[in-house]
Amino acid sequence: MNLATPISVKNAVGHTVCPHDCPSACALEVDLTAEGRIGRVRGASANTYTAGVVCAKVARYAERLYHPDRLMTPKRRLGGKGEGAWQEVSWDAALDEIAEAFVKAEAAHGSEAIWPYFYAGTMGQVQRDSIERLRHAKRYSGFFGSICTNMAWTGYVMGTGALRGPDPREMAKSDCVVIWGTNPVATQVNVMTHAIRARKERGAKIVVVDIYDSPTMKQADLKVVLKPGTDAALACAIMHVAFRDGYADREYMMKFSDDPLGLEAHLETKTPEWASAITGLGVDEIEALAKLVGTTDRTFFRLGYGFTRQRNGTVAMHAALSIATVLGSWQYEGGGAFHNNGEIFKLDKRELMGTAYMDPDVRMLDQSQIGRVLTGDPVALRHGGPVTALLIQNTNPMNIAPEQRLVRQGFSRPDLFVAVHEQFMTETAEIADIVLPATMFVEHDDLYRAGGQNHILLGPKLVEPPATVRTNLFVIEELAKRLGVSDFPGFGLSERQHIDGMLLPNGLPGYDQLLTEKWIDCQPAFEDAHYLNGFGYPDGKFRFRPDWQDGPSPNKTPKSIGALGPHAELPPFPDQVDVIEVADAEHPFRLATSPARNFLNSTFAETKTSRDKEGRPSVMIHPEDANALSVIDGDVVRIGNRRGELRLHAAVTPGARRGVLIAEGLWPNKAHLDGEGINVLTGADPVAPYGGAAVHDNRVWLVKDEA
Numbered sequence: 001m002n003l004a005t006p007i008s009v010k011n012a013v014g015h016t017v018c019p020h021d022c023p024s025a026c027a028l029e030v031d032l033t034a035e036g037r038i039g040r041v042r043g044a045s046a047n048t049y050t051a052g053v054v055c056a057k058v059a060r061y062a063e064r065l066y067h068p069d070r071l072m073t074p075k076r077r078l079g080g081k082g083e084g085a086w087q088e089v090s091w092d093a094a095l096d097e098i099a100e101a102f103v104k105a106e107a108a109h110g111s112e113a114i115w116p117y118f119y120a121g122t123m124g125q126v127q128r129d130s131i132e133r134l135r136h137a138k139r140y141s142g143f144f145g146s147i148c149t150n151m152a153w154t155g156y157v158m159g160t161g162a163l164r165g166p167d168p169r170e171m172a173k174s175d176c177v178v179i180w181g182t183n184p185v186a187t188q189v190n191v192m193t194h195a196i197r198a199r200k201e202r203g204a205k206i207v208v209v210d211i212y213d214s215p216t217m218k219q220a221d222l223k224v225v226l227k228p229g230t231d232a233a234l235a236c237a238i239m240h241v242a243f244r245d246g247y248a249d250r251e252y253m254m255k256f257s258d259d260p261l262g263l264e265a266h267l268e269t270k271t272p273e274w275a276s277a278i279t280g281l282g283v284d285e286i287e288a289l290a291k292l293v294g295t296t297d298r299t300f301f302r303l304g305y306g307f308t309r310q311r312n313g314t315v316a317m318h319a320a321l322s323i324a325t326v327l328g329s330w331q332y333e334g335g336g337a338f339h340n341n342g343e344i345f346k347l348d349k350r351e352l353m354g355t356a357y358m359d360p361d362v363r364m365l366d367q368s369q370i371g372r373v374l375t376g377d378p379v380a381l382r383h384g385g386p387v388t389a390l391l392i393q394n395t396n397p398m399n400i401a402p403e404q405r406l407v408r409q410g411f412s413r414p415d416l417f418v419a420v421h422e423q424f425m426t427e428t429a430e431i432a433d434i435v436l437p438a439t440m441f442v443e444h445d446d447l448y449r450a451g452g453q454n455h456i457l458l459g460p461k462l463v464e465p466p467a468t469v470r471t472n473l474f475v476i477e478e479l480a481k482r483l484g485v486s487d488f489p490g491f492g493l494s495e496r497q498h499i500d501g502m503l504l505p506n507g508l509p510g511y512d513q514l515l516t517e518k519w520i521d522c523q524p525a526f527e528d529a530h531y532l533n534g535f536g537y538p539d540g541k542f543r544f545r546p547d548w549q550d551g552p553s554p555n556k557t558p559k560s561i562g563a564l565g566p567h568a569e570l571p572p573f574p575d576q577v578d579v580i581e582v583a584d585a586e587h588p589f590r591l592a593t594s595p596a597r598n599f600l601n602s603t604f605a606e607t608k609t610s611r612d613k614e615g616r617p618s619v620m621i622h623p624e625d626a627n628a629l630s631v632i633d634g635d636v637v638r639i640g641n642r643r644g645e646l647r648l649h650a651a652v653t654p655g656a657r658r659g660v661l662i663a664e665g666l667w668p669n670k671a672h673l674d675g676e677g678i679n680v681l682t683g684a685d686p687v688a689p690y691g692g693a694a695v696h697d698n699r700v701w702l703v704k705d706e707a
Contacts (some may be wrong), residue, residue: 013578014462015044015518018058019441020600021120021148023340023452024190026050026058027519036463038062047519049169049453053193056597057604064440064607071134071422071429071437073468081412082431091478092384094434098391098484100431102138102416105389112363114140114389119367120148121394121603124446124459125426126352126498127439127472131393133354134476137485141387142364145555147401149340150692151308154553155317156339158546159325161536163554165338166300166330167523168453173334174300176292178207178321180436182304183233185215186597188452191302192219201658205292209234210306211592211696212620212662213655224289225657226279228590229310229580229697235319236574237275238290239326240267245292249328257325266573278576278655294327298334306594310697311565311579311687318546319471319574325542330530340451342554347449347456347502360615364558368693369684371403382561389417391479393438393472396602398428399677402684402693405644421475424606427669437469444471445495445511447502454523458499458514471495495544524665545572548689556688565688579696580689587641587699589625589661593678594696597664605668615659617672618651620662621702626652629704636673636705641698644680647673647705661702 018026027047031039041061045052074094078085090098105113116135122128135142157163171194184191196219198204208220211228226234242248243264253260272286280285293299301324308317321337329335350356363382365373371378373387381387401407411418411431422433429435443465445627448457465471473495480486493501500510508520527533534540536552543551548570549563557564566579583590595601596608605611619639621631631637633652638645639661648663656662669677682695 014442014460016442016462017448017457017459018054019057019122019124019446019448019459020058020603021123022188022600023450024050024188025123025448025450025455025457026054026190027455027457028054028058030462032462038065038463044518047455049190049450049455051190053189053191057600057610060607060609063609064604065442067424067606069424069606071424071435071469072466073437075435077433080242084430086435094436095475095478095482098419098434099479101419102389102483103682105417105703109385109388111139112141112240113387114391115143115365115373116140116386116391117143117367117370117395118393119145119395121396122441122446122472123448124415124441124448124494125347125349125448125502127444128394129349129353130473130476130498131391133352133488133490134480134485136354137359137488138483139359139362142362144364144366144557144691146307146366146686146691147368147693149601150553150555150690151313151687152303152305152317152339153342153555154690155308155314156321157536157553158304158314158548158551159318159321160531161543161552163343163523164341164529166336166529168338168341169194169674170334171195171300171302172201173298173335174198174204175202175298176205176207176296176300177215178209178293178299178301180209180301180303181307182302183210183214183216183306183595185219187595190220190453195302205296207289207292212594212657213662214245214594215597217681222289222292224281224285226281227657228592228660229312230279230576231307231316232312232319232574233270233278233576234281234286235274235316235323236267236270236576237272237286238293238323239263239574240270241272241287241290242294242326243267244528245291245294247290248326248405252328252331253325256531256540257544263544263573266575270575291321293618297329297332299324299327299329300334301329301337303337303339304604306696309693309695311581311694312577313687313692313694314689315570315575315577321575322544324543333526336530341454342451344454344524345449345456346506346522348505349502351501352498354488354490356489360558366560366686366691368686368691369500370397371406371410373611374413374416374686375406388415390419392420392428392432393475396426396428398431399602399669400679402682402695403643404669404677404679404681410621421472426602436475439465439471443469445499447499455519456503456508457519458511460515465673544574553690555690563689564691566685567689570688581699583659583699587701589659589682589700589702591661591663591665591698591700592696593682594643594662594664599665602666602668605666605671614665614667616663617647617663617667617678618649619702620651620653620656620664622656622658622660623652623654625658626650631704637702638705639681639700639702641681641700643675643683646676646678646680661700
């Protein structure tokens with residue numbers, strides 16, 4: 001059973017951090033019982049970004065921690081893959097079997113036959129990234145983590161030259177907050193905390209730019225619902241109006257940008273009428289938005305990830321970002337454009353990740369293309385040998401990866417060995433050979449940094465894990481011993497030693513001090529955050545003309561791979577580039593797979609409350625589209641494209657645009673009518689220039705299911 005073991009605590013309230021894949025990394029207060037269990041979870045009121053607010057799914061975390069279906073013991077597969085027959089084994093036996101399989105794979109095909117595969121199921125630095133130390137030590141295939149951030153980060157840094165921005169708390173000091181391509185009511189509630197404070201205290205306007213009437217859209221003073229993949233056209237028209245009507249800050253641009261005159265000339269034809277034909281917005285809507293931001297100095301552009309998950313997403317981010325430079329919004333408190341603060345934290349992760357013994361000649365395999373990798377695609381394999389063994393932590397590729405039919409085909413290979421370290425029997429765990437039970441965040445020490453805000457935060461162990469459950473770090477350390485690399489630098493250290501190793505070399509307080517202080521505010525000075533001392537390029541200039549072939553990115557592809565996707569088609573200035581999957585006669589709809597309020601990727605889909613609140617897998621469709629297809633609300637429909645097809649229920653709603661379908665939430669595949677989930681329809685072709693998965697960029701057909 002999933003029982004708690006008491007841990008000695010000084011207070012009835014413990015302080016920690018939400019570990020999940022979200023830009024907020026909320027500081028948490030957790031009620032602790034005398035029996036060593038957690039109770040209520042709430043946002044820490046003393047943290048100036050979290051500000052006492054946390055999303056509902058994390059507030060009920062006890063439901064997840066004490067879930068009766070939580071994995072409790074190591075298991076070995078019996079019978080065929082995915083048949084569901086398991087034998088409990090000891091930790092030593094399970095780890096011995098994993099190590100033996102890795103040794104055999106290396107002997108047969110070389111060290112690159114093993115692929116440590118992980119992601120952001122925990123954002124804790126130690127528990128997430130220690131797997132990289134084992135990879136480097138053993139020269140296993142590299143992991144190119146492309147699926148989430150590459151388009152957004154690349155587009156932003158191509159403009160600014162750095163991954164930082166205005167203090168996100170400054171939203172509360174804005175007169176206009178533009179929430180572009182994100183749904184924070186569902187996915188990042190703290191954004192709304194500060195935006196709504198600006199409205200209450202300053203009368204600020206909240207603008208929401210998105211592709212459907214999302215929960216965040218319902219909070220907007222100005223709603224901008226455009227066609228998917230057309231954000232750059234809207235951005236260009238806004239900048240056209242700024243130059244046309246005198247809102248553009250030419251003096252600022254001459255000092256802080258590379259080619260404002262070239263940009264102005266380029267935008268002469270990018271009129272609201274031009275953008276209206278592309279975006280589906282009315283000319284009056286575009287003019288109203290352009291006037292609002294153009295006449296409001298303190299406009300804060302909060303740029304999300306969602307609108308970049310298109311095949312032109314990198315260009316879209318750069319175009320939206322450029323508006324703040326044309327207007328000179330960066331000069332004002334409560335103004336500018338913010339996406340992520342990843343650059344400001346300065347953690348020393350060399351020992352944690354084993355970078356001293358990293359071999360740049362070891363191939364890097366694309367996370368998003370796991371289906372192609374496992375089915376032998378030579379390009380995905382970098383023209384090397386097969387992957388025959390996987391160690392998976394913190395991710396669920398059998399549910400979340402694109403091209404799910406290829407993914408399933410690859411995982412079903414009889415010659416592929418898979419070890420999964422997990423908290424629940426996910427669909428990836430179900431097809432594994434060995435499954436290991438993992439701790440949850442209140443059961444181990446870790447350190448967190450918050451890309452969507454400005455703090456480094458300590459997440460100390462608050463309760464004891466079940467006796468048979470182990471941390472990610474434990475698994476890496478034990479495998480290192482069995483694989484003969486435990487004497488390499490960085491191995492043999494505890495979580496607390498790794499935390500000190502990341503902090504102390506840069507003069508930051510270590511574990512013991514953070515246990516009292518809880519977090520470190522790393523926000524740069526106003527002049528640096530707003531680039532008033534110059535942007536991140538050597539000449540200090542914002543780039544309206546980015547180098548799409550070889551410009552900067554926080555997660556740039558290695559030189560051995562180079563630029564990806566149709567990079568030669570990317571425009572010299574901000575512009576609409578039609579490399580998206582455009583609807584056609586055979587596929588008249590565009591499908592986006594947007595996040596759900598009660599799930600976080602595939603996490604929380606195992607808890608009853610989240611499932612009950614979300615209902616069932618469904619696809620939103622506009623009433624006029626539904627009527628044309630004789631579909632009524634609740635009907636079973638079939639949607640598909642060249643990658644596959646699946647059935648789910650129709651949710652007829654005027655909140656969807658004509659011609660656009662929205663499938664909210666990563667439901668487990670098995671929750672769908674035919675056992676296949678929405679990522680059957682998403683593609684893994686890389687987004688230009690440095691990769692990423694265009695999971696919101698899919699053309700599909702839809703018919704009423706007559707079966």
